[in-house]
Structure formats: structure tokens, C-alpha cells
Amino acid sequence: MSQQSPSPRTEVRRKPQRAHHDPATIRAIIDQALVCQIAFNQGGSVHCLPTACWRDGDFLYIHGANNSRLTQTLLEDECAVSITHLDGLVLARSAFHHSMNYRSVVIYGRFEAEDDPDAKAAAFKAFVEHASPGRSAQVRPPSRAELAGTRLLRIALDEAVAKIRNWGVEDSVEDMAIPVWAGVLPLSLRAGPVQPEAGCAEREPPTLPTFIGFFTRCNG
Amino acid sequence: MSQQSPSPRTEVRRKPQRAHHDPATIRAIIDQALVCQIAFNQGGSVHCLPTACWRDGDFLYIHGANNSRLTQTLLEDECAVSITHLDGLVLARSAFHHSMNYRSVVIYGRFEAEDDPDAKAAAFKAFVEHASPGRSAQVRPPSRAELAGTRLLRIALDEAVAKIRNWGVEDSVEDMAIPVWAGVLPLSLRAGPVQPEAGCAEREPPTLPTFIGFFTRCNG
Numbered sequence: 001m002s003q004q005s006p007s008p009r010t011e012v013r014r015k016p017q018r019a020h021h022d023p024a025t026i027r028a029i030i031d032q033a034l035v036c037q038i039a040f041n042q043g044g045s046v047h048c049l050p051t052a053c054w055r056d057g058d059f060l061y062i063h064g065a066n067n068s069r070l071t072q073t074l075l076e077d078e079c080a081v082s083i084t085h086l087d088g089l090v091l092a093r094s095a096f097h098h099s100m101n102y103r104s105v106v107i108y109g110r111f112e113a114e115d116d117p118d119a120k121a122a123a124f125k126a127f128v129e130h131a132s133p134g135r136s137a138q139v140r141p142p143s144r145a146e147l148a149g150t151r152l153l154r155i156a157l158d159e160a161v162a163k164i165r166n167w168g169v170e171d172s173v174e175d176m177a178i179p180v181w182a183g184v185l186p187l188s189l190r191a192g193p194v195q196p197e198a199g200c201a202e203r204e205p206p207t208l209p210t211f212i213g214f215f216t217r218c219n220g
Numbered sequence: 221m222s223q224q225s226p227s228p229r230t231e232v233r234r235k236p237q238r239a240h241h242d243p244a245t246i247r248a249i250i251d252q253a254l255v256c257q258i259a260f261n262q263g264g265s266v267h268c269l270p271t272a273c274w275r276d277g278d279f280l281y282i283h284g285a286n287n288s289r290l291t292q293t294l295l296e297d298e299c300a301v302s303i304t305h306l307d308g309l310v311l312a313r314s315a316f317h318h319s320m321n322y323r324s325v326v327i328y329g330r331f332e333a334e335d336d337p338d339a340k341a342a343a344f345k346a347f348v349e350h351a352s353p354g355r356s357a358q359v360r361p362p363s364r365a366e367l368a369g370t371r372l373l374r375i376a377l378d379e380a381v382a383k384i385r386n387w388g389v390e391d392s393v394e395d396m397a398i399p400v401w402a403g404v405l406p407l408s409l410r411a412g413p414v415q416p417e418a419g420c421a422e423r424e425p426p427t428l429p430t431f432i433g434f435f436t437r438c439n440g
Binding site (some may be wrong): 008009013014034035037038039040041043045046047048049050052065068069070078079080081082084086088089091092093094095096098100102104106108124125128131132135136138139140141142143146150168169175178179180181182183184185186187188189190191192193194195196197200203204205206208212 | 228229233234254255257258259260261263265266267268269270272285288289290298299300301302304306308309311312313314315316318320322324326328344345348351352355356358359360361362363366370388389395398399400401402403404405406407408409410411412413414415416417420423424425426428432
């Protein structure tokens with residue numbers, strides 16, 4: 001994935017100052033995602049479904065059961081994959097200038113299947129590590145039957161674009177005297193308090209990915 | 221929006237035990253969303269874009285600039301709208317049985333424009349109230365020019381389906397002795413610490429919607 005020029009599909013016409021095409025920015029947004037949304041056509045209709053995701057190299061990975069309609073459909077046609085992090089409410093003095101801070105990525109292309117058992121085992125290990133670093137060494141790895149029954153798909157990040165809004169309020173000058181609180185209310189995904197299975201409470205709790213903070217100790 | 225039978229598009233074939241078609245469940249999931257993802261076709265390609273959303277009655281609302289390609293395209297063809305709340309990581313003793321808890325909704329249909337200025341003013345007021353209850357009375361309401369320059373779209377919730385996973389680990393019996401922490405790690409969208417504009421720090425801070433908790437006082 002090298003530095004790209006926008007394609008007709010990844011050129012941002014609406015608020016182009018928010019667009020980013022550099023791979024590092026796109027990867028960083030993907031790397032904080034646990035779920036993506038996939039838009040695809042099937043049966044004469046457009047669909048949009050969420051699924052878990054992770055990145056390895058220049059590909060975004062998803063998985064599904066071997067007999068799933070979704071994964072079969074995705075192999076047959078192009079799709080669009082969207083990832084969005086909602087980072088804050090931008091609360092202005094006028095209703096009109098309210099906004100949201102966010103980081104989003106859209107990927108265009110077609111998924112391909114990765115059927116090699118070793119590659120699948122490595123990818124699913126990376127998936128577990130993405131959700132809880134260090135965990136893959138502690139859990140039972142997939143059996144051959146489990147690997148065989150699960151389809152691994154990946155899509156190249158070759159045609160992708162990021163959009164970011166990460167700044168403050170943009171009120172008009174004539175609204176600045178309105179005596180209301182204005183500013184940004186940051187939002188983030190937080191974890192906790194943990195809900196251990198019976199017999200697990202005394203064990204070392206799971207490690208979180210760096211992009212998710214705990215809030216256990218305060219208002220859990 | 222009355223009790224519905226699934227349509228061919230909202231019948232869930234994959235893990236149907238997670239599917240819900242009752243309007244109360246669908247509405248409750250939508251009411252905790254600030255952002256949705258919209259899948260649509262344009263220029264021979266499928267697209268997936270995030271945008272802000274809110275519900276009023278039996279409709280999901282979005283908005284955009286009058287000259288936006290997105291809103292124009294949505295008026296011309298059917299789309300699918302997806303909302304997903306990631307509620308937790310389900311950490312099993314085997315890699316294979318890891319899962320996620322979530323609540324999602326997919327809506328099928330076509331957006332329609334609401335052009336009546338009074339209806340638009342009421343809808344944008346509801347939007348501000350959705351993001352910060354009580355705020356619409358404190359900020360400057362939209363001017364006639366701002367209302368005229370903004371397109372309001374709504375889509376009926378007539379053809380919609382929810383999927384929910386909200387339970388614990390489902391390990392196989394033969395894996396129960398593996399000495400790893402297993403359980404659910406709840407995830408939620410949290411707010412804080414607030415970032416007031418200059419001169420706003422002493423004012424009453426914004427009210428949050430009930431579905432977002434603050435974490436300001438601990439690890440902000």
C-alpha cells in the first residue's frame with residue numbers, strides 16, 4: 001500500500017479538507033476498529049451489515065461460517081467497507097453549527113478468500129491479539145475442523161480514503177455572545193467492569209487493546 | 221410501525237435466534253445511536269457512508285447540505301441503513317468461541333425529503349435534543365436561510381430488523397478446564413472530559429443523553 005492518488009470513488013467532494021489518502025492515517029483508523037460495516041448487493045437489493053474486522057499488512061480481514069451467504073456473496077462482487085469512530089460531540093452556540101468529531105475510513109474493492117490452513121491460523125491468532133493482546137498464547141488455538149469450517153476473507157487497502165474531523169466549534173462571529181456552554185464533548189469506547197465466568201474471578205483479567213480504556217474504577 | 225412479519229430482506233437466516241422484529245426493540249436500538257451507516261449504489265458502484273441520525277416516531281432522520289450528492293442519490297433509489305452498538309468482547313477459553321456482544325438494526329427502504337420549514341425546524345430541534353437534552357432551548361435556533369440550505373431526509377422503519385447478542389461465553393465442555401480468564405468485557409461509549417471553548421468553562425456543562433455515561437472523574 002503506497003501513497004495513493006484518489007480514485008473517482010475515494011475523491012472526497014464534500015468537505016475535502018477532511019479527507020486523507022495517506023496509508024498511515026488509514027491504517028491507524030482501521031487498527032482501532034473491532035467492527036466494520038459492509039455494503040454489498042445481493043438479490044437485487046443493497047445491504048449493509050456489521051461484522052468483526054482486523055488488519056494485517058495491507059489487508060482488512062473478516063471471517064464467517066463456510067456456509068454463510070454473506071461471505072459467499074462478498075467473493076462474487078465488489079463492496080464498500082466502512083469504519084467509523086465517533087470521537088466527540090461538537091456543541092456550538094447555534095443549532096446549525098453543531099457537529100461531530102470522527103475518524104472514518106471507506107475501502108472499495110472485492111474480498112478474496114484465504115484458504116491456506118497456516119495462513120488462516122496466523123490470521124485468527126492476529127484477530128485474538130487485536131481484541132486482547134497476549135491472549136492467543138493462553139487460549140486453545142483453533143482445531144483443524146474449526147479452521148476448515150470458518151472462512152477467512154481479506155480485502156486490499158489499495159482503494160481507501162479516510163475522513164477526519166478533530167477540531168473545535170465553528171460558530172459564526174455574531175453568535176459568540178450567546179451565553180451557552182460551547183465546546184467539545186469527547187466520546188470514546190470504554191471497557192468494564194469485567195464479568196468473569198464462574199471460577200475465573202481470581203485469574204489474571206484480560207488485557208485490553210491500547211485504544212480502549214477501562215473505566216472500571218469509577219462509575220462501573 | 222406495527223408488529224411485522226419479516227420480509228425476504230429482514231428474515232435472518234444466519235443465527236436467527238439473535239433476530240428481533242418487534243418495533244420496541246428496533247426503536248430502542250436506534251434511540252441509542254448518534255451515527256448510522258448508509259449503503260447505496262451510485263455511479264455503478266456500491267458505497268457505504270456514515271452520517272448522523274436520530275429517530276422521531278416511525279422514521280429515522282438524517283440531514284445534509286442541499287447540494288450534497290449523498291442526499292440527492294438517496295432520494296432516487298433504495299438503500300440500507302445500519303446501526304451497530306458494540307456492547308462487549310466475549311472472551312472464551314478457545315479462540316474459536318470468542319465472540320462479541322452487540323445490538324444492531326438494519327433498515328431497508330428509500331429516504332424521502334421533508335421540505336416543510338416548520339417540520340424541518342421541529343426535526344432539527346429533536347436532533348439537538350437527541351445529542352444533548354435541554355440544549356435546544358439554549359442555543360440559537362436555525363435561521364430561515366440555514367433551514368433552506370439544509371436537506372432533511374427520513375426513512376420509514378417499516379422494513380427493519382434487529383440483531384442482538386447479549387449473553388456470556390459459550391465454550392465447549394472439553395475446554396472448561398483451560399486456566400484462562402473467561403467472561404465478558406463490556407464496552408460502552410463514554411464521554412469526557414469536556415473541552416469548553418474559551419469563556420465557557422464556568423457555564424453549566426452540557427447534558428448527556430441517557431445512553432452515554434461520563435467517565436470524567438476517573439481516568440480522563
